Amino acid sequence: xxxxxxxxxxxxxxxxxxxxxxxxxxxxxxxxxxxxxxxxxxxxxxxxxxxxxxxxxxxxxxxxxxxxxxxxxxxxxxxxxxxxxxxxxxxxxxxxxxxxxxxxxxxxxxxxxxxxxxxxxxxxxxxxxxxxxxxxxxxxxxxxxxxxxxxxxxxxxxxxxxxxxxxxxxxxxxxxxxxxxxxxxxxxxxxxxxxxxxxxxxxxxxxxxxxxxxxxxxxxxxxxxxxxxxxxxxxxxxxxxxxxxxxxxxxxxxxxxxxxxxxxxxxxxxxxxxxxxxxxxxxxxxxxxxxxxxxxxxxxxxxxxxxxxxxxxxxxxxxxxxxxxxxxxxxxxxxx
Numbered sequence: 340x341x342x343x344x345x346x347x348x349x350x351x352x353x354x355x356x357x358x359x360x361x362x363x364x365x366x367x368x369x370x371x372x373x374x375x376x377x378x379x380x381x382x383x384x385x386x387x388x389x390x391x392x393x394x395x396x397x398x399x400x401x402x403x404x405x406x407x408x409x410x411x412x413x414x415x416x417x418x419x420x421x422x423x424x425x426x427x428x429x430x431x432x433x434x435x436x437x438x439x440x441x442x443x444x445x446x447x448x449x450x451x452x453x454x455x456x457x458x459x460x461x462x463x464x465x466x467x468x469x470x471x472x473x474x475x476x477x478x479x480x481x482x483x484x485x486x487x488x489x490x491x492x493x494x495x496x497x498x499x500x501x502x503x504x505x506x507x508x509x510x511x512x513x514x515x516x517x518x519x520x521x522x523x524x525x526x527x528x529x530x531x532x533x534x535x536x537x538x539x540x541x542x543x544x545x546x547x548x549x550x551x552x553x554x555x556x557x558x559x560x561x562x563x564x565x566x567x568x569x570x571x572x573x574x575x576x577x578x579x580x581x582x583x584x585x586x587x588x589x590x591x592x593x594x595x596x597x598x599x600x601x602x603x604x605x606x607x608x609x610x611x612x613x614x615x616x617x618x619x620x621x622x623x624x625x626x627x628x629x630x631x632x633x634x635x636x637x638x639x640x641x642x643x644x645x646x647x648x649x650x651x652x653x654x655x656x657x658x659x660x661x662x663x664x665x666x667x668x669x670x671x672x673x674x675x
Contacts, residue, residue, distance in 0.1 A: 340654065340658065341496060344501060344506075344510060344513045347360065347363065347513055348494055348504060349493065351489055352401055352489075353404070354403070354405065354423055354534070354537045355402070355534070355538070357381060357534050357535075358381070361377065361383045364512060364532055367516050368385055368516060368519055368520075371519045372386060372519060372530075373387050373388045374386055382542045382546040384530070384531050384532075384546065386529045387519055387527070388524075389528060390526075391671070393527065393553050394526060394527045395555075395556075395673060395674070396531060396547055396555040396633075397528070397530050397556055397558060398623075399512045399531075399558045399622075400511070400542065400543070401534060402423075402535055402537050403504065403505040403507070403537070404423035404425050405421075405425075405488055405489040406421055406430075406435060406489075407420045407486070407488070408468070408483070410484060411479055412467075413475050414473070415469075415475055419466070420463065422538060423538055427463055427466055429647045430444045430466060431446070431458075431461075434491040435468055437488045439481050440482065442470040443468065444466055445466065446458060446465055447467070468488075470482060489505070490505075500651055500652070500653055501651070501653075503649075504647075504649070506645075507642065508536065508559050510640050510642075510657055511557075514661055515532070517661045518530075518661055518665055521661065521665050522664075522669055523669060525668065525669055526673065526674060529552060533546045540624060542622075543626055545629075547629045547630075555623070555626045555634070555635040555636075556636055556637065556664070557622040557626060557636075557637045557638075558639075559640075560639060560641075560650070561614055561641055561642065562575060562641070563577060563641045572615075572617060573615065573616070573617060575641045576641060577652065578653040578655055580611040580659050581639065581640055581656050582611070582612040582614035582638070582640070583600045583604075583639075584614040584636060584638070585597060585614060586615055587614075587615075587619055587621065587637075589621070589623075589624035590627055592636030592637055593627075593636050596636035603663055603666050607662070609662055609663050612641070614637075623635045634675055638664070640652050640660060641656060
């Protein structure tokens, strides 16, 4: 799966501009789906027919956090606005990929004292992006205001651990792709690759409206507690299995989905963890509220350094998530 994850993470696809990744996913799924649809706002919906009546939905979001060029000064330096949860501190020393050129992040400071103060109290008013332009006119030809950018960071293979930008949530997309490639579902299997999760769960709020599945599972990344002084009220470690979510700050997973996933994992010797996320949420929060309501939960991949250019996951957790979901969709007792 490493090659697939590399391909997905290195595809430019910020929130609101997911078209390239949508095309990449469709290319990967060619020959493994019975049909697909792109809805009015850009969500990708794919399906594979089962043998019995009933519907299972697996969801992951296509978008990644990014930045937006907002203003260019007379010397060609670009001011930016975050798209999603980017800390200005995570931009220090990084480069930004725009569609036509690379840019490099700098910090204001006329004196050593002012520079140190700005670093200590960093915000987006104090940083800029340098694309090497000598004037406003030159910069505007390459990065006009309104241009989207993402972290410039490549995929790294460290053995069991892999690192890249946009693991959130390309790793979820990769898991759904692999389930479709490997599984022979008992019930109709739907995969939704939703847009603009990072700016408010936009795509998922409508993506399942016409599907109305019996159950829905969001696949996303989650936090970790296995680095020095990690969160004390959590217990999530890389390499100990995918995490079955109990709750986060946006939703509580349906008890029946939690129990079903735990039973499958235990009966098939698949390692898993229990997740109680202190803050954040997934598409499950809005899937639950779709139409008359959908029974929903989340399966998560523990991830270090979320929303940085170097998000780290363990490939074994990813593979075990695929195994768990494959068994679920091939199980006659998977519906509630």
